[in-house]
Amino acid sequence: MFILTIKELAKIAGLNHSTVSRSLNDSPLISDETKQRVLKLAEEYNFELNANARGMRTRKTGTIGVIMQEFDDKFRDLQYLGSLMNSLRYRIEENQYDSIINFPKNPKTGKSNIRKLIQQRKVDGLLLVIQQLDDDDWKVLNESEVPFVSLHYKWPGNYQENINYVYPDNYRGGYMATECLLKAGCRKIISLTEVYAKDEFQERSRGFRDALKDWGIVQNRENIFNVKSSFEFGYSFIMENRRLLEEIDGIFAQTDMKAIGAIEAMKELGIKVPENIAVVGYDDIDIDYFFKPRLTTIHQPRERHAEIACKKLIEMIENNNADKLVQMIMEPEMLIRESCVVKEGTE
Amino acid sequence: MFILTIKELAKIAGLNHSTVSRSLNDSPLISDETKQRVLKLAEEYNFELNANARGMRTRKTGTIGVIMQEFDDKFRDLQYLGSLMNSLRYRIEENQYDSIINFPKNPKTGKSNIRKLIQQRKVDGLLLVIQQLDDDDWKVLNESEVPFVSLHYKWPGNYQENINYVYPDNYRGGYMATECLLKAGCRKIISLTEVYAKDEFQERSRGFRDALKDWGIVQNRENIFNVKSSFEFGYSFIMENRRLLEEIDGIFAQTDMKAIGAIEAMKELGIKVPENIAVVGYDDIDIDYFFKPRLTTIHQPRERHAEIACKKLIEMIENNNADKLVQMIMEPEMLIRESCVVKEGTE
């Protein structure tokens, strides 16, 4: 297939290529008549501008970079990040951009993709769906002109002052989940966190602790346990801590996968959920219709999350409201189903 | 951040920019000494070439386009397409390319992204993870020089002659699944397909029919039912066809989601799986550890699928083995778990 250039299209139209360029970009300098003629011709020949040439001249690429980690925990990441990515792609394309989706670091060389995309001028802006940001990347982001929005966390340090972010409130979610257990009548509650991993779990734990404190619950022994986020670890935690089960009446699992792992183990041990021990998960993975008891959990509003972040980024790229910071922490939603049921009159 | 150009780097090095360019591209014209000096300087300044300028001159963008449909069925698509996408991204970055991941058509304008990416020269090659290809796209692909590999299907018509494809063998999977039921002793088997949707289900049905034929099983009544692919439809099919259940002893559900929906319904009706009715799914979604009975199903080799397709595409882009077609239909794997157990001595 022969791909037309703007000069060739101009020759066909009997015009100078600059007139064609201006027509395609809807310049007020061009008369409506020729503009229409050019547009019709472009349509007829399926003409598309060369993105590289365009990008070199205008410094705009028409593509947005999405930095997103690998899906490592098969199930949870696929569910959460996968559907978030889906929404992001939709919003990006809807606004006539393409999406370059990269890992934070090249898996082979370990080099930063953020730096690379910015310096090679391959993107107009960045959506960052990452847990951590090292100093070098932070420096690059800060010193470059490329706009970005963080979707996953307010990074540690003094970073967050001037950056745009939209992310779900894990503290609030942790608080709500714990309060749900409390309202269900539980008083001896533990939580399963993941200490050395992601900040979001620390926030969930903080919400857990504050809810207990606000309700005046004092527990002498340790009530937060370090359990990795997967079905298997949730399952084996229960199996390996049977004695503990006699002392508790509620579990905030911090992850749906851990929650259902724990529930399966308790089923095998003859412990009834929620009668003996109530369980609250987190994430709202898509198993509601077939996992029994149906999981009481926290839902994170992914579509809106994606929508707000994209909208802001594109505003920045196109220089509207460039001054106004978006710093939004999204309220999660408590979904009460079967594994923890709030008693009447506890509100 | 000030982004260096090659000319500025050349000035720092006290060289002409063409010498720097040749050094970075490891040209034999340049002495090892200056080459080393330039590389060191580039490293020191974190220098990266402008991708647009480079692309304009060389016609190479360093990005691969992945055309992938939206994740519409939440669970199954997220599982299957999500993990496939993950593997593709990994392979692409491993080879120092970036990935533009687009829908087949722009969700707003309906325009073809295949045509757009090719004509705007935004990609060096395309990986097509799509069910259908309309004539316009086919024409564009065929007439353009941009290499591509199909990962999802051998498209209908006379297309497939000269194109590269790697995809899982749905016919064989359907055959294997059916044979598994037969070996388990089932003789009155039905299958749940999705008629008006994707070709892959037609292939699974074809495998189903052929297996029955090869085993000499004759069934007078209709044995293939049109059931959409989701838990809910699997569930309601069983609930609405209770009379049918007395006449059958095996179900090839063609989708794990349909399979578990059907099994849940049968559980409620007091029908034992696999004792009364054995069930075989398809896809191997990641629920093995918590759905009971553990699902006997067909696994599709996603990592290898991604690896082979990427490898071939990059070979084509970089002009190695450009002549050799890759036309591979990947053998699926039968996973025998609990919902259908093969009896001894049936091999």
Place this chain on the structure above:
DNA sequence: ATAATTAATGCACACGTTTGCATTAATGTT
């Protein structure tokens, strides 16, 4: 010692756009 060959580097153009400026055509003003 000079010419011929080879190795290394510099010069200048091209890739396909956009855009400031110059030019031409059309219209309005005196």
Place this chain on the structure above:
DNA sequence: AACATTAATGCAAACGTGTGCATTAATTAT
């Protein structure tokens, strides 16, 4: 009718690379 103004278009330069060709420096051959 001559001039000033406005509208529409054309011309040419620039964006940052890569590369053919010319040039210079270094080496070898005579």
